[in-house]
Amino acid sequence: MKTPNIFPAISHVTSRIFSYVFSYLMAPLLAALLLIACTDPSTEQSTEQSNGQNHKQSSDKDPALLARVALDQAQAQYEASRQAGYAWARTPVLLKSATEDFAAGDFSGAASTADQATRLADASLAQAQAEQTAWLDRFPKTDSSQSPLTQLPLTTTPANKVP
Amino acid sequence: MFNGKEFTMIRRPAIAAMLLTLSSYSLLGYMAAFSHKAVADPESDRQAMRAFYQKRFPDIAPEAHKDGVYAFDENAREQWLELEDFPPYEIAIDEGQELFESPLADGSNYSDCFGDGAVKNQFPYFDEQKGEVITLELAINTCRSQHGDQPLPYDGAEITRLTAYIAFQSRGQTIAVAEPANEGALAAYNDGKRFYASRRGQLNFACTSCHVQLAGNRLRAEHLSASLGQVSHWPAYRLKWQDVGSLHRRFARCIKQVGAEPFPAQSKEYRNLEYFLTYISNGLPLNGPSIRK
Amino acid sequence: MKIVLMLLAVAATTIHPALAEDQTPTDLQPGKTIAFDRNAGNCLACHAIDDGELPGNSGPPLIQMQQRFPERDVLRKQVWDATVRNPNTVMPPYGKHMILTEEQIDQVVDYLLTL
Numbered sequence: 001m002k003t004p005n006i007f008p009a010i011s012h013v014t015s016r017i018f019s020y021v022f023s024y025l026m027a028p029l030l031a032a033l034l035l036i037a038c039t040d041p042s043t044e045q046s047t048e049q050s051n052g053q054n055h056k057q058s059s060d061k062d063p064a065l066l067a068r069v070a071l072d073q074a075q076a077q078y079e080a081s082r083q084a085g086y087a088w089a090r091t092p093v094l095l096k097s098a099t100e101d102f103a104a105g106d107f108s109g110a111a112s113t114a115d116q117a118t119r120l121a122d123a124s125l126a127q128a129q130a131e132q133t134a135w136l137d138r139f140p141k142t143d144s145s146q147s148p149l150t151q152l153p154l155t156t157t158p159a160n161k162v163p
Numbered sequence: 164m165f166n167g168k169e170f171t172m173i174r175r176p177a178i179a180a181m182l183l184t185l186s187s188y189s190l191l192g193y194m195a196a197f198s199h200k201a202v203a204d205p206e207s208d209r210q211a212m213r214a215f216y217q218k219r220f221p222d223i224a225p226e227a228h229k230d231g232v233y234a235f236d237e238n239a240r241e242q243w244l245e246l247e248d249f250p251p252y253e254i255a256i257d258e259g260q261e262l263f264e265s266p267l268a269d270g271s272n273y274s275d276c277f278g279d280g281a282v283k284n285q286f287p288y289f290d291e292q293k294g295e296v297i298t299l300e301l302a303i304n305t306c307r308s309q310h311g312d313q314p315l316p317y318d319g320a321e322i323t324r325l326t327a328y329i330a331f332q333s334r335g336q337t338i339a340v341a342e343p344a345n346e347g348a349l350a351a352y353n354d355g356k357r358f359y360a361s362r363r364g365q366l367n368f369a370c371t372s373c374h375v376q377l378a379g380n381r382l383r384a385e386h387l388s389a390s391l392g393q394v395s396h397w398p399a400y401r402l403k404w405q406d407v408g409s410l411h412r413r414f415a416r417c418i419k420q421v422g423a424e425p426f427p428a429q430s431k432e433y434r435n436l437e438y439f440l441t442y443i444s445n446g447l448p449l450n451g452p453s454i455r456k
Numbered sequence: 457m458k459i460v461l462m463l464l465a466v467a468a469t470t471i472h473p474a475l476a477e478d479q480t481p482t483d484l485q486p487g488k489t490i491a492f493d494r495n496a497g498n499c500l501a502c503h504a505i506d507d508g509e510l511p512g513n514s515g516p517p518l519i520q521m522q523q524r525f526p527e528r529d530v531l532r533k534q535v536w537d538a539t540v541r542n543p544n545t546v547m548p549p550y551g552k553h554m555i556l557t558e559e560q561i562d563q564v565v566d567y568l569l570t571l
Binding site: 087141 | 203208211212214215356357360361362363364365367369371372375376419422423424426432
Binding site: 365366367368372373376377380381382383384387422 | 512
């Protein structure tokens with residue numbers, strides 16, 4: 001058995017990693033560093049601490065922030081399902097509706113619709129994963145005894161007649 | 164309140180989800196590459212498909228599946244043949260001919276690339292240099308750019324009229340896709356085959372669910388066609404569309420119907436699918452354009 | 457057919473949970489509607505059911521359901537995800553893929569068991 005070539009997958013993924021890492025990780029980090037650099041050194045530590053506490057409190061309580069998190073997660077999972085080629089049509093519809101709820105100030109509605117979109121995207125990603133091998137059994141084989149298809153009922157009935 | 168650090172924090176779940184997804188997909192790529200080794204060669208696939216449909220439809224020759232469901236649904240076949248007396252796709256053929264003969268930007272026309280237009284049996288094929296499947300639609304746009312013209316949109320009326328004329332000129336030719344001979348061609352074929360057999364969409368259907376497993380059965384009153392012949396008759400005038408439309412437009416409809424997001428016409432996914440489907444229909448006559456419900 | 461879009465639109469609407477015990481034919485109506493509606497369960501696409509017109513024949517006729525499924529839960533699981541019992545089944549996983557809500561699945565199952 002030869003070692004399968006996984007480099008095409010890696011190189012494809014690498015470019016995505018770069019773009020995600022930059023847009024989601026590097027840019028905010030740079031912004032954070034800039035902020036810290038501008039802060040008075042003597043108050044740096046205490047500012048950071050209180051900021052951290054504020055984060056915790058606000059993300060626990062602030063419905064807008066919670067909705068934002070839910071929306072971002074739904075968007076990320078939907079993008080992942082698209083990249084896999086397995087996006088479901090319903091997911092972007094829910095995402096749009098959640099975004100509209102958010103814009104209208106209905107944060108709990110936005111969060112719950114976004115969570116629904118995430119669950120759909122997750123299910124489509126699970127489908128993508130299962131289909132990586134499952135599809136191989138869905139063709140007639142030359143040796144028909146090996147095909148699960150031969151075990152399926154051939155229920156052909158005359159046209160337009162109720163069986 | 165929305166400073167940089169908060170931004171980082173908010174995005175954290177999204178980042179985690181992405182990294183998880185990315186790592187799982189590199190694994191999927193590995194599995195896909197591996198599983199291709201278990202795939203039969205294209206000619207065995209074609210023979211197995213023909214044998215399967217012959218067993219399932221003992222009274223129908225594989226070639227007869229060029230007519231889709233009208234090969235075995237006699238009531239529908241009668242109505243269909245009546246429609247063929249005054250075929251609604253005729254206008255498209257005429258308009259296609261006019262476009263075919265009109266000058267391109269440099270004064271030449273499509274006959275410079277496609278002769279009299281009877282070229283449909285030369286497509287699709289795998290271009291080893293470009294490393295991709297070339298369909299008739301791609302060749303039309305290549306021809307245009309060679310003659311200094313802008314490419315046509317693949318979902319527009321103009322390209323479908325051109326393919327309607329070319330299909331008409333090619334009637335009676337036999338589908339004869341060369342067996343995928345090199346690694347790239349085989350990968351494209353297997354990709355199309357995998358697409359055809361993969362469950363997708365919220366309804367969890369693979370193309371094979373309806374057109375292999377259930378071929379000949381009905382969804383409500385509509386019969387399900389066999390995979391053989393699914394590519395023979397395009398473009399088709401669909402009564403539902405009130406217009407001629409391409410094979411890839413039909414692919415997109417099917418994919419929407421199972422609750423999945425469709426791909427664009429002439430996407431790599433659809434071209435590979437067309438390549439696989441056309442190969443297994445080798446030996447069937449080309450009979451486009453046609454009429455379908 | 458815009459089966460999927462419409463189906464999903466209906467799936468998204470909330471329907472009051474049916475009371476499993478104490479049933480009258482009116483209680484079964486929502487289940488029947490979901491089973492027949494092209495935009496919801498669309499069971500008729502594949503199965504012959506009751507007085508449904510022009511059913512498909514891609515799945516077995518839905519008759520004698522009480523005898524075939526003495527345990528309600530087995531039928532419910534079949535509707536929720538039929539691929540568990542048969543990986544090759546064509547039947548959509550109504551629960552697993554959230555095509556119908558849990559309440560709608562209960563309503564359909566209640567109706568199917570009267571057939």
